[in-house]
Amino acid sequence: MIIVLKPRTTAAQIDHIVARVKELGLKPHISRGEHRTIIGVIGEEEKIRVQPLEAMPGVEKVMPVLAPYKLASREFRREDSIVRVRKARFGGKYVSVIAGPCAVEGEEMLFRIARAVKAAGAAALRGGAFKPRTSPYSFQGLGEQALRLLRQCSEEFDLPIVTEVMDTRDVGLVAEYADILQIGARNMQNFNLLTEVGKTQRPVLLKRGMSCTVKDLLMSAEYVLSQGNHEVILCERGIRTFEEGTRNTVDISAVPAVQGVSHLPIIVDPSHGTGRRDLVAPVARAAVAAGANGIIVEVHSCPEKALCDGAQSLTCESFRTLMTDLRRIAKALGGVM
Amino acid sequence: MIIVLKPRTTAAQIDHIVARVKELGLKPHISRGEHRTIIGVIGEEEKIRVQPLEAMPGVEKVMPVLAPYKLASREFRREDSIVRVRKARFGGKYVSVIAGPCAVEGEEMLFRIARAVKAAGAAALRGGAFKPRTSPYSFQGLGEQALRLLRQCSEEFDLPIVTEVMDTRDVGLVAEYADILQIGARNMQNFNLLTEVGKTQRPVLLKRGMSCTVKDLLMSAEYVLSQGNHEVILCERGIRTFEEGTRNTVDISAVPAVQGVSHLPIIVDPSHGTGRRDLVAPVARAAVAAGANGIIVEVHSCPEKALCDGAQSLTCESFRTLMTDLRRIAKALGGVM
Amino acid sequence: MIIVLKPRTTAAQIDHIVARVKELGLKPHISRGEHRTIIGVIGEEEKIRVQPLEAMPGVEKVMPVLAPYKLASREFRREDSIVRVRKARFGGKYVSVIAGPCAVEGEEMLFRIARAVKAAGAAALRGGAFKPRTSPYSFQGLGEQALRLLRQCSEEFDLPIVTEVMDTRDVGLVAEYADILQIGARNMQNFNLLTEVGKTQRPVLLKRGMSCTVKDLLMSAEYVLSQGNHEVILCERGIRTFEEGTRNTVDISAVPAVQGVSHLPIIVDPSHGTGRRDLVAPVARAAVAAGANGIIVEVHSCPEKALCDGAQSLTCESFRTLMTDLRRIAKALGGVM
């Protein structure tokens, strides 16, 4: 931690700051430059990070040196974590695809889609039972009925299930049916929910919030990890920017940026990331080429009748074509798909 | 709703779209221009808004004409809503100030701050019992103990209490102690939580999410209103932008923009909105001058020892000075403070 | 300057970095923490700022301690700079309003508007002769003819003229006619243009670019100042964010943020900042309440026939009302208007 002082700080102010740092059991090192005095603080940075040093007279700014997450960091674990869910693998050289409808709308439709994505090589099936909708008047998901259908599908096609949990009260229920618990972008900083899923034994798919930095994402992962659940898969799904031609802007550089500082797997969601069907395949290919550990993508047998997100769903046929391209790219770069 | 077709759309595609619109009980009006054909849809726009028309062959884009919220709109209610909480008033010509510490840290500190803000003219007391912290290792609030202290303070100083609720499971508990339930920025799109607070009889202070538009904010208010709770106070608290000198960027134009389309009161949070103590007073003054119905501001008797957000807290003394300025501005513009 | 090293940096890497720092005539101070080694560099930070130290093996990041601008900083000049242009004053306690049409469209219209804004108390007249238009097919301004009309208006109404210069080749011409040279947001980082206006004797009104930080703005001011022209007025005119209800988002906190670190005056442009006539007055009031040294606002005698920016122009009548409000706010806060 570096404390930068204002110009013309008095000796009494410096003494006060130094005393405060020592009070916390840390060692201050003072460097006096021509223009500024700075105080380096050696020791457990987390102790001081939570202190409002900026509120002390004479302090201009406080610059942390270390990352604020620990369990999620590469320094904590140097090799890639691999999350294993039945036959699916997330992390390392594996490239795994999660596919399915935005929301579970009914049995027939779900089974038709599941069959198609399985045949095309998907590693897991996605499908929403509880849907976060910006309008209270939109379709909110079929709830437990959808969970049951997903479970049946899972057994029929031997596909692990990924579905979103939105409420701390539902974590137990969803964990009974699902193989992977998804935390949606809007709940990435719902810290109570993170804590609850951290207490389950289920792997967690954690989506990046629309206004969250890579560091924020890793801090949210830290919440789950700190509860003892080490199976976290991160997901880049687009951030909010001024660009109005797409629903969100996929931050493709987040993939290698996360992999540089964390051992956790990271996948990309090109469906929510773009909101436009014509952009899904190119962005999915980009994700795999950037080194993502997989993608999660919306597929619908009849997008124009989908109750949710039809405009961004691939048809079963275009999904098949995409899978061929992804396999080629993965192979070209030494990935296992 | 306007459906814009792609160039070179076939007659069969147009027929298919028209049939679909009629199926939904709505009337399509076709206009053929030189470059594009467009289909205007007359009728209940909400019926069609949830349909994935963009997924139909031949459709280039779909442009909604009406706002997606109803109960929150000025068309639903033309005059300003005024939320009354004991002696405090939010809405219309009233300018009301909510002040207090970020988090409740202990009895003595809380009472000292409450006394000071009451003396300076605050209309309500804020203080966190449950704190959303980006790090699992940070102070998370004193929970129910804090709620009890807030209640005692409320009685001692005759100040309504505003405190955040973060978990659907805690809504009942918090509603027992608090006068106003705060939904934090990170939970603005926690739709289950919105629904739960909508079922209580407590006024709700709804903070704008860091990546949410004014329209998103009104949609979240709609969730609360649609449950039968009409007492919603909106709060602009800064959005996330590329500017790195401040924690967030206060969108000052959101104040008149909301007031133009909605009857709900809107206040501003200059503390979280800037994250810097030196900017709190100027932004608070700006808020009142822009027509805000009040502000919510962090005040601490000793910011440098605050367990949370010390760097952005006003001292009791600087709060007093600010109140004088706000009163002058409100008076100059015909506000009641 | 602080150089943070990666974990597990070798002694040879550290020696190499230290040698490089010394080569530049600076003194490195090494602090070895448990998790990280950091090297503080004392001396002229600008020498090292331009060095790609991040490219050296073992370096994780480089954190500058000092601001990169000098002449624009409060440390260079502690008291507020006041820019004097005929009777107008920008800076310190003065609150001055620049008003007029977006573009000069013709003599009659310009004189009518000038008369109205003068009568309402404007300190200067704005009007575009050269217009930066996103479409090559839009009205581009009347050029030198507009400059001549502005000059006549200036004499008739005793109002200094503010007009934009967009091209290094036009600086001489515009400087002949205008009292203040405006650099538009899109040219804020047109460094050659900054250099050219820096060589003139005319005050410069420098608008913040839509994706530029406060620090970037001050760096652009530094370009002008470094050429010997000390008369720079900064202007916050909205930044680009995800909010789609307004053309830009006015960063109101930029006003006190700039005033904290710089001696230069700063005004606000609520017209381009919002792009919506109904938001102009509230944001203008907010600007003055936040401590801005003035505003620049578009006024048109018949907005619906304006060749440029009609949707955001005030009528002469609403401008008069706004001026009354601004005067009251300025007075309430001790400003001179």
Next chain:
Amino acid sequence: MIIVLKPRTTAAQIDHIVARVKELGLKPHISRGEHRTIIGVIGEEEKIRVQPLEAMPGVEKVMPVLAPYKLASREFRREDSIVRVRKARFGGKYVSVIAGPCAVEGEEMLFRIARAVKAAGAAALRGGAFKPRTSPYSFQGLGEQALRLLRQCSEEFDLPIVTEVMDTRDVGLVAEYADILQIGARNMQNFNLLTEVGKTQRPVLLKRGMSCTVKDLLMSAEYVLSQGNHEVILCERGIRTFEEGTRNTVDISAVPAVQGVSHLPIIVDPSHGTGRRDLVAPVARAAVAAGANGIIVEVHSCPEKALCDGAQSLTCESFRTLMTDLRRIAKALGGVM
């Protein structure tokens, strides 16, 4: 163009609007819905686009239906444009790489890098002669001397030269030496500069501005095209977002989004797009996988001594490795590299 009226618009207001539309030679079509009346305008949308209809009483908003660019659109030209510069090809199935140092620093260094990038398969050589630097105290480029060195290099290695022009006064000079004129991100909306390069016979590499949408980028291309210069190569180079871990955020979806609506080639700049050497290769691979027509990348023989952008430059060796990967990806997807 769709004109949406406010609720409770009077008949007189509607008549006034209709009259105005007819005055412009266009045909209004009125549709009266339950909640809103809308007026569709058929005819040349560009005539009405420049009119401030939003300023008319009774108008709520105006929604354009057509794109504002013409010559840049796929409707103007359906097949991909291919820009040919000596042996290099940009557009269609071609994947071409432009590589070289950020700035030309001297003869020996430039020739060493040129030899290396040529050997690795680069199609063109980049190198800055005039550098846009945020600080007036940074190295500004060697100017004409650099242009001469680039020319010599071009002849020695048979590589076309790409270099930036920043000032309308330098267009003639730069066009004498360079094969492709680069317009930097900060000048994307320097409309006079766009007009000047549009008058030359040189292909133009147009970089997307940091706060510009895809539509803005195409409008800037339209400026060049409208002068008669049809050789425009677009470049996605990262936009400004709240993410602080990277210098900019590459908008990877801009590649297919541009290709959907425009016939112009588009390449990606992973160096400025990320600002971090460790992210350059993954983002470059992503670009090619997304369908980009090439990349432009900074390569330096000794990044730690580069006078400009060393932190984001690849070494010659890592560039070679990248080229191998790009060739594999291009091949897997049917591209020609």
